[in-house]
Amino acid sequence: MTLTVSLLDYGAGNVRSVRNAITSCGYSIIDITSPSQIDQADVIIFPGVGSYESAMTVLQTTGYDNALRAYLAADRPYLGICLGMQTLFESSTEYKDDQSSELPGLGVIPGHVIKFDETKRSVPHIGWNGTIAHQSSPAMKYIKDHNGDEVYFVHSYYAPITDANSKWVLTRTTYEGQEYISSVQKGNVCATQFHPEKSGKTGLNFLKGFLESVEDGTLSNTTPIAVNPTDHTELVKRVVVALDVRSNDNGDLVVTKGDQYDVREKDDDAVTGRGGVRNLGKPVSLAARYYDEGADEIAFLNITSFRQGVIEDMPMLQVLEEASKSIFVPLTVGGGIRSYTDPESGKVYSALEVASRYFRAGADKISIGSDAVYAAEDYYASGGKKTGETSLETISHRYGVQAVVVSIDPKRVYVASPECVDKKHTVVSLDESQAGPNGERYCWYQCTVKGGREAKDICAVSVAKASEALGAGEIMLNCIDMDGQCNGFDHALMTAVSTAVTIPVIASSGAGKESHFSDVFKATKVQAALAAGMFHRKEVEIGNVKKHMEASGIRARIV
Ligand code: 1PR
Numbered sequence: 001m002t003l004t005v006s007l008l009d010y011g012a013g014n015v016r017s018v019r020n021a022i023t024s025c026g027y028s029i030i031d032i033t034s035p036s037q038i039d040q041a042d043v044i045i046f047p048g049v050g051s052y053e054s055a056m057t058v059l060q061t062t063g064y065d066n067a068l069r070a071y072l073a074a075d076r077p078y079l080g081i082c083l084g085m086q087t088l089f090e091s092s093t094e095y096k097d098d099q100s101s102e103l104p105g106l107g108v109i110p111g112h113v114i115k116f117d118e119t120k121r122s123v124p125h126i127g128w129n130g131t132i133a134h135q136s137s138p139a140m141k142y143i144k145d146h147n148g149d150e151v152y153f154v155h156s157y158y159a160p161i162t163d164a165n166s167k168w169v170l171t172r173t174t175y176e177g178q179e180y181i182s183s184v185q186k187g188n189v190c191a192t193q194f195h196p197e198k199s200g201k202t203g204l205n206f207l208k209g210f211l212e213s214v215e216d217g218t219l220s221n222t223t224p225i226a227v228n229p230t231d232h233t234e235l236v237k238r239v240v241v242a243l244d245v246r247s248n249d250n251g252d253l254v255v256t257k258g259d260q261y262d263v264r265e266k267d268d269d270a271v272t273g274r275g276g277v278r279n280l281g282k283p284v285s286l287a288a289r290y291y292d293e294g295a296d297e298i299a300f301l302n303i304t305s306f307r308q309g310v311i312e313d314m315p316m317l318q319v320l321e322e323a324s325k326s327i328f329v330p331l332t333v334g335g336g337i338r339s340y341t342d343p344e345s346g347k348v349y350s351a352l353e354v355a356s357r358y359f360r361a362g363a364d365k366i367s368i369g370s371d372a373v374y375a376a377e378d379y380y381a382s383g384g385k386k387t388g389e390t391s392l393e394t395i396s397h398r399y400g401v402q403a404v405v406v407s408i409d410p411k412r413v414y415v416a417s418p419e420c421v422d423k424k425h426t427v428v429s430l431d432e433s434q435a436g437p438n439g440e441r442y443c444w445y446q447c448t449v450k451g452g453r454e455a456k457d458i459c460a461v462s463v464a465k466a467s468e469a470l471g472a473g474e475i476m477l478n479c480i481d482m483d484g485q486c487n488g489f490d491h492a493l494m495t496a497v498s499t500a501v502t503i504p505v506i507a508s509s510g511a512g513k514e515s516h517f518s519d520v521f522k523a524t525k526v527q528a529a530l531a532a533g534m535f536h537r538k539e540v541e542i543g544n545v546k547k548h549m550e551a552s553g554i555r556a557r558i559v
Contacts (some may be wrong), residue, residue, distance in 0.1 A: 048083025487532065
């Protein structure tokens, strides 16, 4: 193949997966490092990540904006991804936090990018959704009927379809009643709101179709398709797999899994009653298996990161680098995302620096545990003031809220009545089957830090709300009582948190059979559900979970 892809990477986030996806389609890459290279490119891919403001600022200060306008005006081959599509429009309100100011974009496509109404739906729009084709394009040649299987979106802002831009629309998508442009094409200029590099085999097929048609000069052979205006798409519920990773007693990095966060075998040692760290496999090969089996997302959690700093944690960085070579669904990494001082050199690393290492290694999202609890405590203690300095704020400001997950590790505190509890904690009522050891029919969910080792005087609902205010884009909601028990998710906890925030919630802890997923999706507002042990032990297959969901009337991404 002679075509070389010119990649516009302005250093704002994880473009490793875009690189890996292009390479896996058989093409080589050259990095654009100066505006003069733009005119010489065969094809440009612009994977915009982070915020609109930071993307446009970089384009303007480097002089890429005018070079790009000239390139696009000459109808040269181009693929913008996510922000790489949004910046093609006239402006965006993703600017200055007040929704009334607009920041100009490249102005190639008529229209303005605006925020989803969060009073009507969870924002960001995160996950797998369908597309409805308005044109047939050679870029879609490997995608069934031009209307693809679901593809992966992660964004809070969208471009509405208007009379002025309707000829640009390649596909549209619906997010809970809101139609928007999910991809555009005119001539050789193409762009997607979704992430082909994170959309599994469908995304790779799109990228392959696009690059092959650039190479053979057919890309611009598009034809309009008659569209049915009442057709719509739906965000599917996600099935997530978590890999709790740590070193075992031999120093090997393994995937482990605990019962209520205790990851050691119970009875190896006759004296202590505690054994070695459970070893359920190797992180990269296990994650690759889950990708093949249809996991919608994969989370790696470094569960002993409170002991050492992650900057030196080369094995975990290598896990991400390796995993992102062959896994094209979103990867989250958690554990140790906080500022820390290297005890040997005395050097201080900010949480943003730690997160940046992980993003560069291939993570799409980072997950913050303990540090989010400390930040929430400070937030309430100061009467709800934002300092702009917490890990949540600094990382979401730089990489966008959609890249920041907060992982909460609460445990139940049973009480006889709601009056026994400090008013700042949210109390839930329990049915008989969930009653406490003394028959208590109420509980509140006390947050812990350091992997459940230390309890704090703050509840899960409070941490979730503060996290949302400080810049989290998603909540991963564990429950120490249910972890590893295979009795199903804690619906009371999931309801309490998912009704208190507008960002998506991932239910975690307790899944033991297919129906537990369908149950939590039916009973609560969570958008995703996560399991670990039952998949690691091969007791349940991801495909069967999804079949059960579909049979129960819950849309899933069937691979
Ligand atoms: O506090 O920012 O360093 O983050 C530490 C991260 O490590 C947090 O996300 C925390 O949840 C996680 N973690 C710490 N210790 C443990 C442990 O198990 N000893 N694992 C731990 C948490 C919870 C889930 C688990 C589900 C599903 N694991 O990831 O996979 O409960 O399990 P199941 O389906 O088998 O029931 P920081």
